[in-house]
Amino acid sequence: MHPPLKPGKVWLVGVGPGSPDLVTVRAARVLARAQVWLVDDLVSPQMACHASPGTHVEWVGKRGGRCSVSQDRIQQLTLMHALAGKEVARVKGGDPLLFGRGAEESAFLRAHGVPVEVVNGISSGQAAAQALGVALTHRAHCHGVSFVTAHTSDHGSPDWSALARSGTTLVIYMGMSRLAAIRDALLAAGMLPGTLAAVVMHAGSDGQQCWTGTLATLGEALDAGLASPAVIMVGAVLSDAQLPAAAGKGVVAFA
Amino acid sequence: MHPPLKPGKVWLVGVGPGSPDLVTVRAARVLARAQVWLVDDLVSPQMACHASPGTHVEWVGKRGGRCSVSQDRIQQLTLMHALAGKEVARVKGGDPLLFGRGAEESAFLRAHGVPVEVVNGISSGQAAAQALGVALTHRAHCHGVSFVTAHTSDHGSPDWSALARSGTTLVIYMGMSRLAAIRDALLAAGMLPGTLAAVVMHAGSDGQQCWTGTLATLGEALDAGLASPAVIMVGAVLSDAQLPAAAGKGVVAFA
The missing domain is CATH 3.40.1010.10 (Tetrapyrrole methylase, N-terminal domain)
Structure with missing residues (x-):
């Protein structure tokens, strides 16, 4: 043949x-x-x-x-x-x-x-926003959204300082193993500790879990049991989050 | 009743x-x-x-x-x-x-x-990359992608300087009426005139048309007949563009 x-x-x-x-x-x-x-x-x-x-x-x-x-x-x-x-x-x-x-x-x-x-497919960052009940962008808060990876094995770190200054919502992929370093870099870039932050594990999938808090408390998402694969969101758009504990922080599991 | x-x-x-x-x-x-x-x-x-x-x-x-x-x-x-x-x-x-x-x-x-x-749905920026035969991100070129709007009636301009410095691929929505201003702002922010740029009109839809060129020649997309609704892309990821005229500039209509 x-x-x-x-x-x-x-x-x-x-x-x-x-x-x-x-x-x-x-x-x-x-x-x-x-x-x-x-x-x-x-x-x-x-x-x-x-x-x-x-x-x-x-x-x-x-x-x-x-x-x-x-x-x-x-x-x-x-x-x-x-x-x-x-x-x-x-x-x-x-x-x-x-x-x-x-x-x-x-x-x-x-x-x-x-x-x-x-x-094309729906990306997990889009699903993460949906899970949290927020938009990726909001006229009142920002001009856009940046999807970045914190993964460094290939090519160093993103310019966190420029990203912080950009005023866009940050959606960070593959960042759970560097959560503290990301927090520290964004704080060093001048982002306020009270800036709203969230983590969504298994976004748009079975076992989806959301954590909301602030940049200062971001490390607690790990203590709460969230782990890879997860998406990290940082920005004022999170003020609309529809989780029961959204005002403070908390973990919500969805069926 | x-x-x-x-x-x-x-x-x-x-x-x-x-x-x-x-x-x-x-x-x-x-x-x-x-x-x-x-x-x-x-x-x-x-x-x-x-x-x-x-x-x-x-x-x-x-x-x-x-x-x-x-x-x-x-x-x-x-x-x-x-x-x-x-x-x-x-x-x-x-x-x-x-x-x-x-x-x-x-x-x-x-x-x-x-x-x-x-x-959630597929956004036109995702479809624009698909049309051009490029990715929104590429390990060799960038850490991520920023989706921003140039629309200013509600809330001023994005921080083009920070966006340029962020090193992310830029995907700009609703920018055709401000194309020259966007080009000038990105050049003023230190982006090189030879930075690759593209415009995709009706991305992912009937009548899709692509234009590729550079930041310096971006204004020519208008002369070439591209108009709203269109997505503007700027960044090194465009070096992979699969259009016949991708090396220089050109307009390609798809069936």
């Missing part, structure tokens, strides 16, 4: 924060059509409801810096299936274009002649 | 950037279930495919600052239908929590005892 001359196609599919009904209609169609799924570790197993019978599903990807399958190996796997003529869904939590390495994986596949298409 | 004692419910539904298959499965279900739709002007008429027969659909909202129905009147209309016991979908483009006045409308309805639930 000859291998097909024409490579298959790869979709980098963002499946959103976790709940299976937070995928887009386009993502659901692509997931149903794909013959192969290569799924990141943080994607909820419930997402399998979108697979057609007989789909080859492989769990790959990284969790909290620990590589179960290296980025290189993931890209090689994706390429291998595509070159075998398969329609491949590279399934990623959130949006592949926001901290999802979507550009890297796209560039690699394009360089090997494989057609790639990205399907 | 007595009015029902129990108010209905309002969903603030983000329907994404325009293409009907970029709504979430949750949004599609809510749209099919709602008895009343109150729809913002910028929402694509194609979205009507998600309505059940007999749905009462009203177009409200604002376009480019021109109020067809005032914000006050929209909120009153929403309240009226909810108090009449209806299930109301307040249909908004993008994500209601990102420049969508979601917090204001939620607070108003809650204050009147009406249950409110937000359904």
Whole structure:
């Protein structure tokens, strides 16, 4: 049997924060059509409801810096299936274009002649705001929102001073292991200790938990049991938070 | 006939950037279930495919600052239908929590005892990156992305200097009428004239058009025919742009 001359196609599919009904209609169609799924570790197993019978599903990807399958190996796997003529869904939590390495994986596949298409998804920062009952932006409080990663293994720290001065709501991904350092950097940048802060663990997914407090008390989110994967929010928009204990601080678990 | 004692419910539904298959499965279900739709002007008429027969659909909202129905009147209309016991979908483009006045409308309805639930959507900035073939963030280039509005009628200008220094990709909404001012502010903040820039009109929707160039040439996007509604992107992530003319500048229309 000859291998097909024409490579298959790869979709980098963002499946959103976790709940299976937070995928887009386009993502659901692509997931149903794909013959192969290569799924990141943080994607909820419930997402399998979108697979057609007989789909080859492989769990790959990284969790909290620990590589179960290296980025290189993931890209090689994706390429291998595509070159075998398969329609491949590279399934990623959130949006592949926001901290999802979507550009890297796209560039690699394009360089090997494989057609790639990205399907946007709802990011966990969006779901975190929804969970807290706040908006990411509010005319009365800010001009915008910054989504940043505190992850430093690759490329140092963000410019916390400029971010603090920007007046945007801050939404910080992958920051739970550096919570105290983030707090200290924002305080050193001149942010007031009373600036409202929140942490949402498993935003938009099963086991979602919210903590609200202030920049000064941010470290207490860890004592309250919140851990990765979680999103940290800082900014005046949190004054609208709809949690029972929003005025002070507290943890609320949702069903 | 007595009015029902129990108010209905309002969903603030983000329907994404325009293409009907970029709504979430949750949004599609809510749209099919709602008895009343109150729809913002910028929402694509194609979205009507998600309505059940007999749905009462009203177009409200604002376009480019021109109020067809005032914000006050929209909120009153929403309240009226909810108090009449209806299930109301307040249909908004993008994500209601990102420049969508979601917090204001939620607070108003809650204050009147009406249950409110937000359904996140894909924002046009996410769709703009997808259209350009770039990511919003890239490990090699930046720590994050800032979504800001250049709209000034309510609350002055963003701190362009801090945003420029933040090193984040900039995604600017509602900026086409102030394109030259934005360019000048970012140059004055020390951003290099050769910094890559792009404009995507009707991102993720029919009639999508992309322009790519640099900060120095940003004003030419207007000459090229791009206009509101459009998203402006500025940052090194654009070096991955997949347009035929991405190396220089150019306009590409997609089917």
